[in-house]
Amino acid sequence: MCGIVGFVGEEQAAPVLLDGLARLEYRGYDSAGLAVLDREKGLQMVKSKGRLKVLSDMVDGGKTLSGTLGVGHTRWATHGEPSDTNAHPHLSNSGRIAVVHNGIIENYMEIKEFLQGQGVTFHSDTDTEVVAQLLDYYYQGDIVEATFKVIHRIEGSYALGILCADAPDQLVAARKDGPLVLGYGDGCNFTASDVTALIKYTKTVSYMEDGELAILTREGIQVYNDLNQPVEKERSTVDWDISDAEKGGYEHFMFKEIMEQPEAYRKAAFPRIRGDRVELEDLNLEDDFIRQLDRLYIVACGSSYHVGVVGKYLLERMLRRPVEVLLASEFRYADPIVDEKSLVVVISQSGETLDTMAALREARQLGARTLAIVNVMGSSIAKEADSVLYTWAGPEIAVATTKAYSTQLAVLTLLGLHFARVMDTMSQREIGEILEQMRLIPAKMEEILSHTEEIQYFASQYFNHESIFFIGRNLDYAMGLEGSLKLKEISYIHSEAYAAGELKHGTISLIEPGTLVVALATYAPLFDKAISNVVEVKSRGATVLGVTTESKREEMAKHSDSLIVIPDTHPMLLPSLAVVPLQLFAYYVALQRGCDIDKPRNLAKSVTVE
Numbered sequence: 001m002c003g004i005v006g007f008v009g010e011e012q013a014a015p016v017l018l019d020g021l022a023r024l025e026y027r028g029y030d031s032a033g034l035a036v037l038d039r040e041k042g043l044q045m046v047k048s049k050g051r052l053k054v055l056s057d058m059v060d061g062g063k064t065l066s067g068t069l070g071v072g073h074t075r076w077a078t079h080g081e082p083s084d085t086n087a088h089p090h091l092s093n094s095g096r097i098a099v100v101h102n103g104i105i106e107n108y109m110e111i112k113e114f115l116q117g118q119g120v121t122f123h124s125d126t127d128t129e130v131v132a133q134l135l136d137y138y139y140q141g142d143i144v145e146a147t148f149k150v151i152h153r154i155e156g157s158y159a160l161g162i163l164c165a166d167a168p169d170q171l172v173a174a175r176k177d178g179p180l181v182l183g184y185g186d187g188c189n190f191t192a193s194d195v196t197a198l199i200k201y202t203k204t205v206s207y208m209e210d211g212e213l214a215i216l217t218r219e220g221i222q223v224y225n226d227l228n229q230p231v232e233k234e235r236s237t238v239d240w241d242i243s244d245a246e247k248g249g250y251e252h253f254m255f256k257e258i259m260e261q262p263e264a265y266r267k268a269a270f271p272r273i274r275g276d277r278v279e280l281e282d283l284n285l286e287d288d289f290i291r292q293l294d295r296l297y298i299v300a301c302g303s304s305y306h307v308g309v310v311g312k313y314l315l316e317r318m319l320r321r322p323v324e325v326l327l328a329s330e331f332r333y334a335d336p337i338v339d340e341k342s343l344v345v346v347i348s349q350s351g352e353t354l355d356t357m358a359a360l361r362e363a364r365q366l367g368a369r370t371l372a373i374v375n376v377m378g379s380s381i382a383k384e385a386d387s388v389l390y391t392w393a394g395p396e397i398a399v400a401t402t403k404a405y406s407t408q409l410a411v412l413t414l415l416g417l418h419f420a421r422v423m424d425t426m427s428q429r430e431i432g433e434i435l436e437q438m439r440l441i442p443a444k445m446e447e448i449l450s451h452t453e454e455i456q457y458f459a460s461q462y463f464n465h466e467s468i469f470f471i472g473r474n475l476d477y478a479m480g481l482e483g484s485l486k487l488k489e490i491s492y493i494h495s496e497a498y499a500a501g502e503l504k505h506g507t508i509s510l511i512e513p514g515t516l517v518v519a520l521a522t523y524a525p526l527f528d529k530a531i532s533n534v535v536e537v538k539s540r541g542a543t544v545l546g547v548t549t550e551s552k553r554e555e556m557a558k559h560s561d562s563l564i565v566i567p568d569t570h571p572m573l574l575p576s577l578a579v580v581p582l583q584l585f586a587y588y589v590a591l592q593r594g595c596d597i598d599k600p601r602n603l604a605k606s607v608t609v610e
């Protein structure tokens with residue numbers, strides 16, 4: 001989704017803004033722009049459809065734009081096609097106010113009609129332009145006052161960066177339901193959609209809250225709440241480095257992040273394992289509340305939802321209570337049956353996914369307790385949930401999530417084991433055994449990652465298939481969902497995941513000679529049933545890429561054209577290992593097809609619109 005960077009300091013702003021925008025590229029975008037304010041030259045604006053490189057070339061890496069104050073933007077089109085005109089910043093008709101925006105102004109048509117009635121002409125198809133023109137309308141010499149008026153009039157979601165030619169030393173930022181972080185430098189200050197854009201310059205940050213407005217100058221940042229009262233922001237220090245958000249010699253962020261999984265798993269899980277117990281110090285749910293739960297809800301989108309699907313199988317087995325896993329975009333409109341006795345667990349890497357955020361709010365409004373499993377510190381979901389368990393995976397840049405998935409799964413498993421102890425649904429011995437096996441997961445991931453060439457070879461055999469099916473039962477079905485999503489999102493191959501037992505109810509009609517079926521059969525209790533389904537597709541001519549465990553290698557090899565083998569582990573932990581080759585397979589297939597792996601078409605890393 002859109003990315004915003006704002007800078008005020010002593011050095012030339014444009015190169016800093018371009019550098020920040022480059023670090024936000026992963027969020028997904030189709031056009032980009034800059035506005036820079038120079039005391040002599042006034043407001044200068046450059047924008048362009050397409051990649052950031054086009055914009056950067058237009059201004060020679062920023063050198064041709066003078067001025068030490070500015071805003072930059074990468075746009076992911078919602079209202080109006082990707083074009084130079086619709087790209088941000090948007091300039092008011094007076095030419096004195098420039099605006100960048102992330103979010104959607106829901107009542108923009110009403111405001112547009114009102115302003116048109118006042119004789120204002122519009123130049124773009126965007127909802128954002130109404131903000132620029134409305135600022136002009138309210139402006140009477142004080143841009144902060146005008147901004148307050150505007151944010152009280154607009155409805156919807158916004159993160160805004162505003163420059164006014166009459167205020168050449170200040171940048172105004174405001175947010176509601178759209179992320180904005182403030183960065184405190186030495187003689188310079190920043191705002192950005194996320195920390196990645198400014199960490200090269202400062203690690204001291206604070207996170208803006210809904211309804212807040214910030215005035216950034218070289219000397220400092222003053223924040224006001226929606227009642228126009230000054231707010232003292234709590235500052236925090238980012239605990240990762242710029243190198244974590246760089247490729248570090250890898251060709252793609254996705255590959256780097258796949259390779260980082262063993263370490264990410266260690267960081268997410270090990271500090272929470274104490275002997276044969278789980279310690280979730282950051283969980284503020286009383287044991288009595290946990291014990292009275294007669295059902296749990298897990299709500300998320302995309303891959304985070306797939307973690308929830310695995311979680312349903314795991315937690316139902318651990319807790320002997322029903323677990324409902326729901327897509328956030330469905331939950332929020334489903335009139336969900338939750339109340340103050342319910343726990344709704346939301347899962348989100350970014351902590352900014354709008355549907356997940358809305359589901360969280362819906363759950364809270366209905367009185368439910370909410371627990372968020374989130375990666376990005378200080379993100380909106382982390383701030384609003386009653387309780388937060390961070391996944392500590394570090395920055396994830398590739399649109400296709402990998403290490404966030406693995407760490408979410410680790411944290412959800414630990415949550416299940418903690419609940420099982422409190423609810424007394426598993427023996428201490430069983431819990432201890434799983435924890436012991438969890439400690440071995442990173443090393444087993446490393447073992448899988450030391451044989452990437454095998455998966456690369458399979459990808460080279462199968463990359464030109466146009467349709468690929470993933471089948472499996474139980475946890476293997478849940479893994480198939482993720483394997484299939486990973487493949488389709490980065491390689492653009494049509495792919496579906498099916499519960500293997502469902503094949504006969506329709507899907508098997510799609511199997512014809514040569515159709516590639518990725519058959520997951522890691523879960524030992526259902527291995528024989530899975531093999532029956534493999535035999536069914538093979539007898540209709542399918543080519544089978546099998547995935548199984550070391551102990552089932554021989555049996556699975558008899559039924560597979562190619563075989564991926566993962567180490568054995570406790571059955572409940574198999575997904576943590578099985579996901580790794582599926583990620584690698586998707587990666588290598590996309591590589592063979594020459595796809596833009598880190599920035600797949602039409603996708604954004606953090607989906608902050610509905």
Ligand code: M6R
Pocket residue numbers: 301302303304305347348349350351352353356399400401402485486489605606607
């Ligand atoms: O940041 P979130 O975890 O809330 O994001 C949810 C989905 O948008 C995300 O998992 C998406 O499906 C990924 N691109 C999949 O790789």
